[in-house]
Amino acid sequence: MSRAHDEHGHHHREPESVLSLRVRALESLLIEKKLVSSEAVDRIVGAYEQDIGPHNGAKVVARAWVDPAYRQRLLADGTAAIEELGFGGVDLQVVENTPGVHNLVVCTLCSCYPHALIGLPPVWYKSFEYRSRAVREPRVVLREFGVDLPESVEIRIWDSSAELRYLVLPQRPPGTERLSEAALAELVTRDAMIGVAVVPAPAAR
Amino acid sequence: MAPIDYLGSSYYERWLDGNVRLLVEKGVITREELERRMAQLASGTDPAPPHSDPKLLERMLRVTKERPHYRQPGPPPRFATGDRVLTRNDAPVGHTRLPRYARGKHGVIDRVHGSYIFPDTNAHGQGEQPHALYSVRFDAAELWGGSAEPCAPVHLDLWERYLEPAAPARSTS
Amino acid sequence: MDPVPSREIADMSGQAALPRKNGELVFDEAWQGRIFGMTVAMSHEACFAWREFQAQLIAEIAHAEREGESSSYYERWLHAFERLLADKGLLDEAALAERTLDFETGRRDDVF
Numbered sequence: 316m317s318r319a320h321d322e323h324g325h326h327h328r329e330p331e332s333v334l335s336l337r338v339r340a341l342e343s344l345l346i347e348k349k350l351v352s353s354e355a356v357d358r359i360v361g362a363y364e365q366d367i368g369p370h371n372g373a374k375v376v377a378r379a380w381v382d383p384a385y386r387q388r389l390l391a392d393g394t395a396a397i398e399e400l401g402f403g404g405v406d407l408q409v410v411e412n413t414p415g416v417h418n419l420v421v422c423t424l425c426s427c428y429p430h431a432l433i434g435l436p437p438v439w440y441k442s443f444e445y446r447s448r449a450v451r452e453p454r455v456v457l458r459e460f461g462v463d464l465p466e467s468v469e470i471r472i473w474d475s476s477a478e479l480r481y482l483v484l485p486q487r488p489p490g491t492e493r494l495s496e497a498a499l500a501e502l503v504t505r506d507a508m509i510g511v512a513v514v515p516a517p518a519a520r
Numbered sequence: 521m522a523p524i525d526y527l528g529s530s531y532y533e534r535w536l537d538g539n540v541r542l543l544v545e546k547g548v549i550t551r552e553e554l555e556r557r558m559a560q561l562a563s564g565t566d567p568a569p570p571h572s573d574p575k576l577l578e579r580m581l582r583v584t585k586e587r588p589h590y591r592q593p594g595p596p597p598r599f600a601t602g603d604r605v606l607t608r609n610d611a612p613v614g615h616t617r618l619p620r621y622a623r624g625k626h627g628v629i630d631r632v633h634g635s636y637i638f639p640d641t642n643a644h645g646q647g648e649q650p651h652a653l654y655s656v657r658f659d660a661a662e663l664w665g666g667s668a669e670p671c672a673p674v675h676l677d678l679w680e681r682y683l684e685p686a687a688p689a690r691s692t693s
Numbered sequence: 694m695d696p697v698p699s700r701e702i703a704d705m706s707g708q709a710a711l712p713r714k715n716g717e718l719v720f721d722e723a724w725q726g727r728i729f730g731m732t733v734a735m736s737h738e739a740c741f742a743w744r745e746f747q748a749q750l751i752a753e754i755a756h757a758e759r760e761g762e763s764s765s766y767y768e769r770w771l772h773a774f775e776r777l778l779a780d781k782g783l784l785d786e787a788a789l790a791e792r793t794l795d796f797e798t799g800r801r802d803d804v805f
Contacts, residue, residue, distance in 0.1 A: 331796075331797075332722070332724070333793075334722075334724055334767075334768060334771065335722065335723070335724040336793050336796045336797050337724075337771065337789070337793050338724040338727050338728050338731075338771065339724070339727075339796050340789055340792035340793040340795070340796050341728070341731070341771075341774075341775070341784075341789060341792075342727060342731055343792055343796075343801065344784070344788060344789060344792055345731060345735070345783075345784075348783070350735055350738065350740060350783060351731055351734045351735050351738070352734070355730070355734040355737075356727060356730035356731050356734050357730070359729070359730040359733045359734055360720075360726040360727065360729065360730040363717075363718045363726075363729070363730075364717070364718065364720065364726060367717065367718070368715070368717035369715060369717075406590075406591070408655075423619050423621075424617060424619060426704070428703070430703060434715075434717055435702070435703055435711070435713050435717070435718065436703055437713070438706060438707075438710040438713075441704070441706050442706075450621065450663075450674050451621075451664060452669055453669065453672050454669045454672060455669075466670050466671060467671070468671070469671040469672070469673070470669075470671065470672045471673055471675060472672065472673070472674045472675065473675050474619065474674055474675065474676050474677075475677065476617045476618070476619060476676045476677045476678065477617055477633075477636060477639075477653055477677035477678075477679070478590050478636060479633065479653075479677055504715055505715045506715075
């Protein structure tokens with residue numbers, strides 16, 4: 316785990332910013348007073364920089380894309396299926412996008428969110444505007460997010476009013492047949508797992 | 521400096537823009553709910569109070585592999601997938617998970633989730649009273665009326681106590 | 694084992710919301726991560742309630758906006774944190790100034 320001083324240009328010539336110096340000084344004082352430990356700070360920063368994010372959900376999606384039997388288990392019992400991959404602690408319902416159905420997740424009552432799988436909720440997800448409009452005018456909201464769906468596509472809105480959390484299984488984009496599971500996971504975004512985006516086809520080489 | 525000053529008039533004006541007025545008119549929110557939320561934000565009383573557990577860092581960084589405690593055995597479910605139901609229309613006292621926009625509406629049972637602790641009673645010290653939780657599907661037109669978008673059904677997770685059986689819909693096509 | 698972000702951090706909203714991208718926090722510079730980590734660590738040690746810090750942050754942001762300051766989110770966070778610590782008698786601003794000078798002049802180097 317990197318320590319602050321390692322990243323503050325021991326071996327570089329550029330001057331350290333005033334803010335950076337002040338923060339180092341502050342940490343040093345707080346450690347002396349035993350109000351905080353460097354290890355605790357390291358762990359928190361590490362968790363938020365590396366561990367908390369949508370990569371867990373992306374792994375679940377990629378596995379479902381490559382393994383049809385896993386996909387069936389995931390749709391039937393999301394809670395158990397994600398435990399197979401080492402994720403847990405969330406009562407999960409996975410809803411699948413198809414050519415005829417697009418799923419969108421919201422929590423009108425508060426802002427429930429599957430943190431363990433997709434990290435921190437985007438600021439807009441918790442906004443009054445999203446929470447009230449996603450249920451009422453989903454097609455317009457999606458268009459604002461750049462997802463234009465014909466009226467023939469059903470938009471299913473899932474308002475997580477109880478303890479179940481919802482995750483959208485996006486459609487696998489075309490042109491990805493040769494990609495490894497890990498490469499597929501890299502394509503999956505948090506927004507696609509909320510339902511306000513689709514996973515785009517990878518850029519042509 | 522009081523937080524209320526942070527929510528300056530321009531912020532409040534945003535709340536009162538056309539969309540919000542429409543939502544108040546349609547009963548998605550009431551003016552009281554809006555003002556209550558504003559007051560919450562102003563006073564800093566976050567609806568989700570922080571934990572005071574000293575081991576919170578450990579819990580924060582760890583996910584339990586146990587099934588969440590809110591799944592508890594309860595009586596057999598009354599409804600099955602495909603049943604038509606009507607949500608209750610009385611304004612409940614206190615905590616409830618039935619959003620206002622879905623009160624007194626017809627829906628169809630989409631899935632039987634199982635038995636869960638009932639927050640309406642649990643939050644008021646009346647016991648956990650776990651019972652059947654369902655995914656209920658509502659047509660957009662049923663919720664929002666004629667101006668609703670086509671093909672945009674809303675699914676809500678609702679406890680059995682919010683639901684009554686409803687007569688099968690007459691065919692409209 | 695998968696870490697779950699604390700509810701308090703996830704619930705910060707509006708201008709007080711932590712900068713993030715695709716579900717992950719964004720720290721443009723290392724000091725931002727450090728000050729974030731320090732604040733979270735101390736709130737877990739019950740030096741202060743998270744809500745107290747949140748109120749301080751909101752006040753700091755509002756003040757900066759009113760004064761037309763172009764300070765960044767984490768600069769405001771730092772000021773709010775310092776103010777909170779000072780209010781609690783946990784920080785002496787003079788000591789901080791002196792310690793900052795120590796680091797600037799190279800008299801001190803490591804944060805132990």
